[in-house]
Amino acid sequence: MEKLLMKGNEAIAEAAIRAGCLRFYGYPITPQTEVSAYMSKKMPKVGGLFMQAESEIAAINMVYGSAAAGVRAMTSSSSPGISLKAEGISYIAGADLPCVVLNIVRGGPGLGGIQPAQSDYFQATKGLAHGDFQLVVLAPSSIQECVDLTYEAFDIADQYRMPVMLIGDGMLGQMMEPVTFPEEYKGRDLPEKTWATNGTQMKRKHNVVNSLYIEPNELEKLVVERYKKYDYIKETEVKYETENIKDADVVLVAYGTIARIAKSAMQKARNEGIKVGLIRPITLWPFPEKIISETAKKAKSFLAVEMSMGQMVEDVRLAVNGQADVHFYGRTGGVIPTPDEVYNKIIEIAGGAK
Amino acid sequence: MNHEIIIAGFGGQGVLFAGKLLSYTAMLTNKEVSWLPSYGPEMRGGTANCSVMIKDEPIGSPLVVNPTEAIILNKPSFTKFEDKVVSGGKIIYDSTLIDCEHSRDDIEYVAIPATQLAYDMGANKSANMIITGKMIKETGVFTLDEVYETVKKLVPASKPELLELNRKAIAEGYNY
Numbered sequence: 001m002e003k004l005l006m007k008g009n010e011a012i013a014e015a016a017i018r019a020g021c022l023r024f025y026g027y028p029i030t031p032q033t034e035v036s037a038y039m040s041k042k043m044p045k046v047g048g049l050f051m052q053a054e055s056e057i058a059a060i061n062m063v064y065g066s067a068a069a070g071v072r073a074m075t076s077s078s079s080p081g082i083s084l085k086a087e088g089i090s091y092i093a094g095a096d097l098p099c100v101v102l103n104i105v106r107g108g109p110g111l112g113g114i115q116p117a118q119s120d121y122f123q124a125t126k127g128l129a130h131g132d133f134q135l136v137v138l139a140p141s142s143i144q145e146c147v148d149l150t151y152e153a154f155d156i157a158d159q160y161r162m163p164v165m166l167i168g169d170g171m172l173g174q175m176m177e178p179v180t181f182p183e184e185y186k187g188r189d190l191p192e193k194t195w196a197t198n199g200t201q202m203k204r205k206h207n208v209v210n211s212l213y214i215e216p217n218e219l220e221k222l223v224v225e226r227y228k229k230y231d232y233i234k235e236t237e238v239k240y241e242t243e244n245i246k247d248a249d250v251v252l253v254a255y256g257t258i259a260r261i262a263k264s265a266m267q268k269a270r271n272e273g274i275k276v277g278l279i280r281p282i283t284l285w286p287f288p289e290k291i292i293s294e295t296a297k298k299a300k301s302f303l304a305v306e307m308s309m310g311q312m313v314e315d316v317r318l319a320v321n322g323q324a325d326v327h328f329y330g331r332t333g334g335v336i337p338t339p340d341e342v343y344n345k346i347i348e349i350a351g352g353a354k
Numbered sequence: 355m356n357h358e359i360i361i362a363g364f365g366g367q368g369v370l371f372a373g374k375l376l377s378y379t380a381m382l383t384n385k386e387v388s389w390l391p392s393y394g395p396e397m398r399g400g401t402a403n404c405s406v407m408i409k410d411e412p413i414g415s416p417l418v419v420n421p422t423e424a425i426i427l428n429k430p431s432f433t434k435f436e437d438k439v440v441s442g443g444k445i446i447y448d449s450t451l452i453d454c455e456h457s458r459d460d461i462e463y464v465a466i467p468a469t470q471l472a473y474d475m476g477a478n479k480s481a482n483m484i485i486t487g488k489m490i491k492e493t494g495v496f497t498l499d500e501v502y503e504t505v506k507k508l509v510p511a512s513k514p515e516l517l518e519l520n521r522k523a524i525a526e527g528y529n530y
Contacts, residue, residue: 003381005374005377005378005381005387005389030393030394031393031394114393114394115394170393171390171416171417174390174391174393175388175389175390175391175416176374176377176388176389176390177387177388177389177413177416178381178387257415257416260413260414260415260416261414261415261417263414263415264414264415267414336417338415338417338419339414339415339419340419
C-alpha cells in the first residue's frame with residue numbers, strides 16, 4: 001500500500017469519500033477549512049456533491065435532508081460552528097438518522113481563538129443540544145487513526161441510525177504524517193435503509209422522517225427505546241488504548257493529540273524509574289469507564305491531561321469512584337501543554353504518593 | 355535517529371515547503387515522521403514556522419519545543435529560537451539576513467548566506483532549498499540522493515525546470 005503524507009483535515013476528507021460519503025456540506029472556519037477545500041475538489045470526481053452552504057445552520061440541515069434520503073452525508077466545522085449546528089444535530093438524533101459531523105476544536109468560548117483545544121468535550125459527550133440524546137464520539141490521535149475512524153464513523157452511524165462525531169483539535173487537522181488507505185474496505189454488515197425517504201416507486205407506503213411527537217407517552221416510549229440502543233452501544237462500541245498500566249502507580253488519561261504528549265511525558269518518567277501508565281480513550285462516548293475502574297483497583301493516582309480547564313477529568317473521577325486520587329493538568333485557550341509540563345505534574349503526584 | 359527540527363522564517367520564504375521536503379524524505383526512507391505548521395494570521399507577512407520530527411520510534415508529541423536543529427531564515431525567528439535549541443544542538447541560519455550575535459557557547463552556529471547564494475544562482479526564491487542542503491550535510495540526516503528522489507516526487511511533472519533548479523539549490527547548500 002502506498003504511503004501518503006497528508007494533513008489530518010485532508011486525510012479525513014479522503015477517507016470519507018472512500019467510505020462512500022456522497023454529500024458534503026461545508027462552511028469555512030479555521031482550523032478545518034482544508035476539509036471543505038479537499039471535498040470541493042474531489043467530490044465532483046466521484047459523482048458526489050460538495051456544497052458550500054450559506055451558514056453552518058444551513059449545512060447541518062442539508063445533512064439532515066441527505067441523511068433522510070439514505071445517502072452518506074457529512075459536515076465539518078470548528079467549535080463556534082459546531083454550536084451553530086447543534087440544533088440540527090438534535091433534530092437528526094431525534095429523527096434517528098445517520099450522519100458524520102467533524103469538529104476540529106479550537107479555543108473558546110465565543111469566537112475564542114484558532115489554536116488547538118479540547119474544550120468542547122462536555123459539548124460533544126454530554127450536552128450538545130436540547131433533549132435526551134447521545135452521539136458516538138470518536139477521538140483519533142494520529143493521522144492514520146483519522147483515516148481508520150472516519151470509515152468507522154460512517155459504519156457506526158448507519159448501524160445505529162444516529163449522528164457520529166469525529167473530534168480532533170487544530171494540531172491534528174493541520175499536521176502531516178504518513179498514512180495508508182485500505183485497498184478495499186470491508187466495513188460492517190449493515191441493514192438496508194428501508195426507512196429512507198427516497199421515493200416509493202409506488203411499491204411501498206411512504207416513509208416519514210420526523211422528530212415531533214406531541215403525545216408525551218409516545219415520545220417517552222421512543223426516547224426510552226433510543227436509550228436501550230445507547231446501552232447496547234456502551235456495551236459493544238467502547239474503544240481505548242492502554243500502555244504500561246499493569247504496574248503503574250500513576251495512570252495518565254488523555255485523548256487525541258494530548259495523549260501523544262502524555263506518552264512522551266510517560267516515557268521520560270519511566271526512564272526515571274517512575275511507574276507511569278496511560279489510558280487513551282478513543283471513544284469519548286461511550287467513555288471507557290470499565291478499564292479505568294479496573295485499573296483504579298491497583299493504581300495510586302490518576303492524572304487527566306487535557307487542553308481545557310478540566311472536562312474529561314469528571315468522567316475519570318466518576319469511573320475511578322473514589323478508589324484512587326484523581327488529579328488534573330490542563331492548558332487552555334489554544335495553549336498546548338509540553339511533555340515537560342506533564343512530566344513535572346507526574347513528579348509532583350508521584351512524590352506526594354510516597 | 356532523533357531529529358526535532360524547527361524551520362522558521364517569514365511567510366513566503368518557503369519554510370513550510372522545506373519542512374515538507376524533509377518530511378517526505380523521511381517517509382520515503384521509512385523513518386517515523388510528523389510535520390506540524392504554525393497556522394493562522396501570523397503567516398501573512400509575519401513569521402511562519404514548522405516542527406518536523408524524524409525518528410526511529412513512533413512519534414509522541416509532534417510539537418518541537420526544544421529543537422535539536424533550528425533552520426532559521428529571519429531575524430525575529432533567530433531571536434525566538436536561539437534559546438530553545440537543546441544543548442549540543444545546531445542553529446543553521448541565513449547570514450545574508452541575520453547578523454545577530456551568538457549568545458550561547460553550548461550550541462553550534464552554522465552560518466550560510468543562503469539568500470545571497472540564491473541571488474547569485476539567479477534563483478531568488480531558493481534560499482530555503484540552499485539552507486536545507488546545508489542542514490542535510492551538517493546533520494547527515496539524509497544523503498543527497500535520497501533528497502533528490504523526494505524532489506522528483508514533489509515537483510509536478512509539468513514543471514521539469516523546477517526539478518533541476520531545486521536540485522541545484524540543494525547541492526549549492528550541501529557543498530557550501
